[in-house]
Amino acid sequence: MEKLKINGEDLEDLIVQIEDSFKVRFESEEIQNNFSIEELANLVISKLELKEGIECSSQITFFRLRRLLADKLSMANQTIDLDTELKTLFPPKNRRNEWQRVFADFEFQAPKLEPPREIFLSAILIAIISFMLTLFEFWRFGFPLFFLSSFTIVLCIKFGRSLPSRTMRQLVENIVKHDYHATRQTYGTYNPAELRTTIFSLLTDLLTPKEKQGADLKTRIDYIED
Numbered sequence: 001m002e003k004l005k006i007n008g009e010d011l012e013d014l015i016v017q018i019e020d021s022f023k024v025r026f027e028s029e030e031i032q033n034n035f036s037i038e039e040l041a042n043l044v045i046s047k048l049e050l051k052e053g054i055e056c057s058s059q060i061t062f063f064r065l066r067r068l069l070a071d072k073l074s075m076a077n078q079t080i081d082l083d084t085e086l087k088t089l090f091p092p093k094n095r096r097n098e099w100q101r102v103f104a105d106f107e108f109q110a111p112k113l114e115p116p117r118e119i120f121l122s123a124i125l126i127a128i129i130s131f132m133l134t135l136f137e138f139w140r141f142g143f144p145l146f147f148l149s150s151f152t153i154v155l156c157i158k159f160g161r162s163l164p165s166r167t168m169r170q171l172v173e174n175i176v177k178h179d180y181h182a183t184r185q186t187y188g189t190y191n192p193a194e195l196r197t198t199i200f201s202l203l204t205d206l207l208t209p210k211e212k213q214g215a216d217l218k219t220r221i222d223y224i225e226d
Contacts, residue, residue, distance in 0.1 A: 003034075003220050003222040004037070004203065004204070004207075004215060004219050004220065004221050004222065005222045006203075006222070007223070010206065011221070011223040017178065017202055018044065018199060020178070021178050021180045021198075022044050022180050022181050024044055024047040024048065025047075034220050034221070035221055036218055036219060037199060037204075037218075037220075037221065040199060044195065045192065045195065048190055050184060050188055050189050051189050052189060052191075052192060053189025053191060054191060055187050056191060056194060057176045057180060057198075060183055061172050061175050062168070064107065065171070065172060066080045068102065069089060069102065072101065072102040083167055083169065084167065084168045085166060085168075086163045086166065086167065086171060087166075090163065092161065095113065096113060096159070099161075107182065108175050109175065109178060111164035111165070112164065113160055114162040114163070119152065119156055120153065120156045120157075123152040126145060127149035127150055127153065130142045130143070130144075130145035131146050133145070134146060177198055177202055180195070196217060200215075
């Protein structure tokens with residue numbers, strides 16, 4: 001893949017995610033069109049107040065996460081590995097309370113439980129359609145539908161209990177990707193290869209698996225201004 005086409009608004013969201021994860025700030029003129037993923041990674045490195053190191057963030061995060069889960073869930077460390085499915089650690093019954101209890105004091109930023117995907121997306125679609133009906137003066141149908149769908153969206157967000165990842169491996173990758181700086185703080189270092197891989201993952205999250213296979217660090221980002 002020679003170029004990665006990204007909508008301007010999506011790119012802004014991705015840049016904010018990168019800033020939050022690596023605790024850096026970009027100037028507007030530093031983000032130029034047609035820059036490569038590697039060039040962006042090098043820009044992040046130039047702003048980091050960390051030394052180069054060899055420690056692996058994924059390994060650091062896994063061991064701390066495993067120790068936390070073993071302690072909070074009264075399990076033996078050996079029973080939790082990278083392939084452990086989260087649903088075996090957090091069964092549906094009382095999942096929200098257990099998730100909040102376990103991660104309340106976790107030193108890294110843990111992802112939250114998510115709304116049920118099918119219901120959530122359906123409610124958003126119905127909200128859009130009903131809003132359009134209201135605009136075209138079909139308010140007798142549109143307004144009640146809009147109210148019900150909006151109420152459903154709020155409930156899904158507030159009480160959703162879908163797991164953010166399927167396995168421990170995916171959860172670790174998620175934590176590292178969205179809170180990289182915190183995983184390195186104890187060591188005061190960054191791992192160059194891992195950092196580039198993390199930024200690559202953030203920038204290509206929206207791609208299909210096939211598209212992602214065709215991209216690499218040399219892939220240039222072509223963002224479309226709105």
